[in-house]
Amino acid sequence: MNVRTFCLGILALGDATGYEIRKMVSQGPFSFFSEASFGSIYPALARLTEEGLVECREEAQSKRPDKKIYRLTSAGRAALEAALQNDPGPDRTRSDFLAALLFAECVAPERIPAMVASRIAQHRTQIAALEEIADDPDLSPAARFVIEYGLQSLKAARDYLESHADGLARELAGARPAAE
Numbered sequence: 485m486n487v488r489t490f491c492l493g494i495l496a497l498g499d500a501t502g503y504e505i506r507k508m509v510s511q512g513p514f515s516f517f518s519e520a521s522f523g524s525i526y527p528a529l530a531r532l533t534e535e536g537l538v539e540c541r542e543e544a545q546s547k548r549p550d551k552k553i554y555r556l557t558s559a560g561r562a563a564l565e566a567a568l569q570n571d572p573g574p575d576r577t578r579s580d581f582l583a584a585l586l587f588a589e590c591v592a593p594e595r596i597p598a599m600v601a602s603r604i605a606q607h608r609t610q611i612a613a614l615e616e617i618a619d620d621p622d623l624s625p626a627a628r629f630v631i632e633y634g635l636q637s638l639k640a641a642r643d644y645l646e647s648h649a650d651g652l653a654r655e656l657a658g659a660r661p662a663a664e
Contacts, residue, residue: 485572487520487528492564495538495556502526502552529554537563585652593657600649607642611635 485493494505494514506525508514520528532538537560542550556564581603588596617623618631 485517487524488532489564489567490514490517490520491525491528491532491554492537492556492560492567495554496561496564499553499555501554502529505529505554532560536560588652588656593653596653596656597649600645600652604642604645604649607638607645611638611642614638 490509491505494500494508500508502525506520509517509520509525529538529540533540533554537557538554539557540552540554542552545551581599584591584599585596591599614631614635618628618635623631
């Protein structure tokens with residue numbers, strides 16, 4: 485999903501500052517879906533404001549610049565609904581972890597279990613965070629569905645790593661070419 489549509493979607497949930505949107509995307513509930521940066525969020529919000537899809541009001545703060553709070557307009561809601569009518573296309577999975585494992589033959593065999601253990605620990609942390617969110621009785625049905633989907637994906641990845649990591653390490657240790 486492009487940053488523009490993502491911002492419209494977040495604002496459909498309630499008013500927010502650019503900083504709050506960025507925090508939701510980088511550390512919060514939307515961190516699983518987007519890697520939007522300050523450098524893309526603020527220009528998108530500016531364009532959305534120019535197009536009348538969001539409104540911006542400034543709120544004074546002491547000893548700090550005014551806070552810009554963005555709100556979705558009815559035209560913005562219509563634009564979001566129109567954008568969501570299109571099929572989103574295939575998910576793009578980019579994984580530094582899988583890229584590193586692809587070249588595992590170039591790594592000392594004893595390093596592989598540590599890499600996998602670290603990833604399993606990361607999955608466990610993410611699972612715990614999503615389970616905490618899933619316990620919220622106020623979640624919308626759509627949010628609950630998405631969280632459960634994410635949980636199942638993470639659990640499947642964790643389970644696969646737990647059941648196959650030792651075999652990979654053994655195969656790599658046996659397949660290592662002789663040093664020249």
